[in-house]
Amino acid sequence: MQVPFFIALRYFFTKSKQSIINLINLISIGVVLVATASLFIVLSAFSGLKDFGLSFSNSFDPDIRVSATFGKILTVDSLQLNAINQLEDVMFATPILEEKVFLSFNNKNQVALLKGVDKGYTDVVQIEELIVSGNWFRNDFDEVVVGGGIANNLSLGVYDYTSFLTLSAPKRKGGLGLGKNPFKKETALVSGIYFANEELDKKYLFAKIDLAQRLLQRSPTDYSAIEIKTSGNPDLGLLSQKIKTILKQEVNVLNRAQLNAALYKMLNTENLAVYLIFSLIIIIALFNVVGSLIMMFLDKKPQLNIFFAMGLTPKEIQRVFFYLGGLISWVGGLLGILVGTILVLFQYYFPFLYVPGTSLAYPVLFEIKNFIIVISTILVLGVLTTAWATRNMDKKVGVI
Numbered sequence: 465m466q467v468p469f470f471i472a473l474r475y476f477f478t479k480s481k482q483s484i485i486n487l488i489n490l491i492s493i494g495v496v497l498v499a500t501a502s503l504f505i506v507l508s509a510f511s512g513l514k515d516f517g518l519s520f521s522n523s524f525d526p527d528i529r530v531s532a533t534f535g536k537i538l539t540v541d542s543l544q545l546n547a548i549n550q551l552e553d554v555m556f557a558t559p560i561l562e563e564k565v566f567l568s569f570n571n572k573n574q575v576a577l578l579k580g581v582d583k584g585y586t587d588v589v590q591i592e593e594l595i596v597s598g599n600w601f602r603n604d605f606d607e608v609v610v611g612g613g614i615a616n617n618l619s620l621g622v623y624d625y626t627s628f629l630t631l632s633a634p635k636r637k638g639g640l641g642l643g644k645n646p647f648k649k650e651t652a653l654v655s656g657i658y659f660a661n662e663e664l665d666k667k668y669l670f671a672k673i674d675l676a677q678r679l680l681q682r683s684p685t686d687y688s689a690i691e692i693k694t695s696g697n698p699d700l701g702l703l704s705q706k707i708k709t710i711l712k713q714e715v716n717v718l719n720r721a722q723l724n725a726a727l728y729k730m731l732n733t734e735n736l737a738v739y740l741i742f743s744l745i746i747i748i749a750l751f752n753v754v755g756s757l758i759m760m761f762l763d764k765k766p767q768l769n770i771f772f773a774m775g776l777t778p779k780e781i782q783r784v785f786f787y788l789g790g791l792i793s794w795v796g797g798l799l800g801i802l803v804g805t806i807l808v809l810f811q812y813y814f815p816f817l818y819v820p821g822t823s824l825a826y827p828v829l830f831e832i833k834n835f836i837i838v839i840s841t842i843l844v845l846g847v848l849t850t851a852w853a854t855r856n857m858d859k860k861v862g863v864i
Contacts, residue, residue: 467776468783473791488759492752493796499749500800500842501807503742507834508808510738512827514731523590524660525720526691528700530707533714536563538687540711547710548690553698556587559687561676566632566647567669569618576614577668578631580676588693591658591670598622598656606675607655613666615657622654629654631671636681650679743841750793750849757789757853782854789850797842801835 530548532538540559548557561580567573583601586592591609592600601607608629610620620629628651635648652671659665677684694703704717721728776784808828811817815825 468780469787471784473787488752488756489792492756492792493799495749495752496746496793496796496842497800497803499742499746500797500838501804502800503739503746503841504801504804504834504838505807505828506738506742507735507837508804508828508830509826510735511829511831511834514735515829516827517731518727522720523594524664525723526588527694527720528692528703529689529716529718529723530692530711531689531716531718533716536688537682538689538711538713538715539685540687540690541685544710545690548692548707551703551706553694553696553703554692555695556584556693557690558582558584558588558692559673559690560585561673561680561682561686562688563633563676563680565679567614567618568630568632569620570627572618574614574617576610576666578633578676578679579668579670580673580680581670582673585670585691588691594658594660595656596659598654600656601672602655603653606650606652606672608652608669608671608675609656609658610654610669611665611667612657612659613662614669615654617666620654620657622656624654628652631679633679633681648679648681650675739837743845746841746845747849750845753789753792753846753849754853756792757785757850760788761785786850786854789853790846793846793850794843797839797846800842801838804838805830805835 530538538559545557545559548554559582563578564575565578567576586600595609596612598609600609608631610629614620618629630649630651632647632649635646652675671679676682677686700717700719704715707717708715808830811826811828812830817826818824819826
């Protein structure tokens, strides 16, 4: 291996007498450089967009959500809730009560999902960071925090003491008789408006859990779910078993990725599609290496008899050009990764590209995972392409 590799290394750094050969080699390295840098930059940009997009759902969803396996209601008393809070991997656990309600404000109506929460909810989900107008619950009377989409549809403002938002829900009992109102109604003051994303802003509003229990006619131990903030990355299976033991019933214990399974699946599919497309571009770029090897072989053909005199076999001479093709593709790939890394880090620390029409810097994220993926891709594809290009070269050498 040493002699063929040494000769290939010498060929790589030595200029050919034919200037066109030198130009072809430089073009091959340049094309591989650009293709590799593009792959790394696109993967880093996609990671940035993914992280940016998930940051909103991460601010809205808990680390773990516990819900009933059968039915919509989970019955949990204070002792069980305290026991869950005492678990090793649990930092905070808070119950919620969730149900669809009918909203009315100044002759405008909308159906939304009411989420009744207690005072510990903000320790589990950083919802306060999403509030752009007003505040989270601060007073003793009934308040709600609505999404920007709901506020826009109903023309809601914060702390409007002249008009209160009306929440209605079907009565669970005692409201079906003749002449009786089938709906239970409560009024509340809008204390804040949040923005997460377009879908969530039109869907959710938050209220204190006692207001939700009155409106939905539920007892103090009736909840839709328990939302949990964990420390680190606990074993979900083990934690799930502990929670089931405490609650003494079958429950679903889901982490954030499972709660947003469709979103994560879509992002992973898009990421894979982007990777495959740009890998194809790298394969096309590596065909320049094939052309470069053929030209190098023709250029060095008169010198091959010297190799025979040195005792090299046709297989060893074939390996010379295999190593040469590998050097062209790998050096181009490593330079591409270096250029891509510099551009990604520069965009991260000193943004120069912005989302059109905004002052928001285009998000990028440098991840070691992407670095390893690109290096592995260029190494594997470089080896396969070079092996294909030199597959019959020993036979051609043998007939010289």
